Amino acid sequence: MNSSLKDYDVLVVGGGATGSGVLLDAASRGLKVALVESDDIGSKTSSASSKLIHGGLRYLERGEVRLVAESLRERAILQKTASHLVKPLGFVIPVHSRSRLKGVSKLFGLSATLWGYDLAGSIRSSKAHRRLGVDETLKLLPTLQREDLVGSLLYHDAFADDSRLCLNVCITAQKHFGADIFTHTRVEGFTSPGASGYAEVNCLPDTSVGDGQPFTLRSRVVVLAGGLANGALSELARSNSGVGIVPAKGVHLAVHGSKLPLNSAGAIEVGDGRRIFVVPWGEYSYFGTTDTPFNGPVSAPDIDNSDVEYLLSAINARFSTKVSKADITGGWSGLRPLLKPDIDASDTTELSRKYEILTPTPWAIVVAGGKLTTYRAMAQSAVDLVCEKLDHQRNSMTSRINLVGSYPVSDRAQLTARVRSHLPSQLGSETLNSVTTHLIERYGAQAVSVIKTMGQDPSSYQALAGGDLVGEFEYQIKHELASSVSDLLMRRSRIAILDHSKAELELEAASDAIARYKELNTSQIEAQKTQFLSSIARLRVGNG
Known part of the structure; x- marks a missing residue:
């Protein structure tokens, strides 16, 4: 696909919780939308949270009643629309x-x-x-x-597993509403709209996950949701957002x-x-x-x-x-x-977790601040402003959209039986039970789809050192936007943050899967492994 020929109504820069939320909200309102992320979905702040969807008791103690009430309202929504997470x-x-x-x-x-x-x-x-x-x-x-x-x-x-929450929001936008997603792609510059009415966004993919060929996307509105990178992005867009972070x-x-x-x-x-x-x-x-x-x-x-x-x-x-x-x-x-x-x-x-939405230029919107729990509300407010700019009369539906994998909690027994019936018959009862629980906890209602990708070879269901299954990586690469070993071990699985040593023991299996299903060369795989080990070293206790 020559993406430089594609025009969008909305281009989202940043694949954290807020950017993912904007992608789904805009796509579900019928807008043509794409997201560009320099790393993986949820790879920065959004995957390094306390993993809590909460009102924030200390904010109530400080008198931030409206923030707490909004957060608790969002918690109630997410417990319905993302029940598996x-x-x-x-x-x-x-x-x-x-x-x-x-x-x-x-x-x-x-x-x-x-x-x-x-x-x-x-x-x-x-x-x-x-x-x-x-x-x-x-x-x-x-x-x-x-x-x-x-x-x-x-x-x-x-x-909540924060990185999987971001991922499932993006996959829902992609699978159900036709959104485009470009990960491991850095924004190099913006060109303001001319007579065409479209801003141009120059993009450069990471050479360790692909061919590294630059391309250009065009969009009527650009939403900057890059978190701490918003300042640099605003400079590239030659705009001053007017908000300090x-x-x-x-x-x-x-x-x-x-x-x-x-x-x-x-x-x-x-x-x-x-x-x-x-x-x-x-x-x-x-x-x-x-x-x-x-x-x-x-x-x-x-x-x-x-x-x-x-x-x-x-x-x-x-x-x-x-x-x-x-x-x-x-x-x-x-x-x-x-x-x-x-x-x-x-x-x-003592600083607030409130957020602001600003319009530094007629074609750019900046979303700043906020917290994981309120990502959906932040995104809705941002897309309301997008629709106002584009004269697009559609209200948000995201409070009623079930994310990919979500299922009614009351259906757990039925889902368990269905998953067990699709697993290889050769698996022993203990393995059958542990694999069933593992797949439902991680993928929810998508567990059967995972099994269909993994196939009926019992060896695919062997557990690696950190508990991941041998055959899972194939599904994560083909259906969950994983392009690197860090994507697999740090965010599709969370073993790399929970147990650094066990993650290192899974590195070769993850590398082999990336090489096989992404068709990357040896130098690209080695670059990915080096980057992963560097990330682990940075997080290992006692390094400073």
Whole structure:
């Protein structure tokens, strides 16, 4: 396909949560739309979040009621439209105090805040919060320190695999609404619309995933949704968006679940007035996040020793099973693009997660700020503005569009039976059960399609070191936009962030699949492997 001959109504630059949301919203309104992403879908901030779809309790404590209410409304929508990815999760807030009277008083104060959280919208899609005694608390957080524990409060939010959420939004736009997607393609420049009414966007693909031949796309409107890259993109477009962005670094660390056993998530208070989350994820538990200003290269925020010491100190102050650096199996680091306030932004914990949509030129729209939970609402607002510019009279439908793979939770038993019936009959019962669970958890209702691609050879269903199946990579390459080994191991699978060593053991299998199904040469595969190992080294604890 000579893409330089294709014209679009809307071109989205940036394949994170916001850009993916804009792609689906615009395509579902009948607009001809494409997305260009310099790396993989959800490869930057959107895959380095806390993996939570939530209202944000601390925002309510700061008085940002409208933001919390919007976030909780979006959570309710996503639990319906992306049920296989956005799953209910309980959070325990334990209270420790040497004075029982002060501890009980604190529990009452937190309960009042959580009633506000419930009334702001949480109870629309989950249960109301409740108070737990010491024994109930320890059943959910077994290694929490009993000493000075007064009790806890249990409230409800949701967990999501963030990169898969972004991916499924894009695939839904592509498969159901005809959107075009160009990943691993850098925008090199813009040309303002002339008499044709179309802006030109010059694109350059990454040579490690293809032929690297430059091409040009044309569009009536360009939406810049590049997060921290919006500043550079605005300069290329010769426009001043008028919005400042402050990068805030957030780090999470992972350990094996046996080291930090969790039967619920927890929101643990630390000495600086913040809370860190502890969250169960399959065989692992993770904890974070840090929230600090960042002044380094935005393309590669690493995990340094100060991040590790902060998080270990916070965990070990409240849990009896002491976690050391040696226990850490994985981790991730990302930068949140926060709106810059008028005052000094030395403390990013106080900055809002609100967003802004600006129009620096008649043909360009910039979306800045925000949080993962509100991506759909941000996208809807941006596309409302696009439609206004194009005089296109169609309302958003994304609150009612089920993403690829979504299914009613009540149909889980039926889906399980259908998946089992399609698997090779030679698989033993234990393997059959584990493979069925694995495929449904990762792909939802698409699990049968995955099996059809993997075929009936039992060897395709053998588990690799990190739990991925031998034959999965083929499906991810052919049907999930994966073009590199990092795409496979860091975002289609999440083993590379949960367990760096196990991901390295899967590298050869991933490389062989990319070479086979993408038809790349040896030098391209070696470049991909080098890039992947460099990413792992940057995230490995103790590198700084």
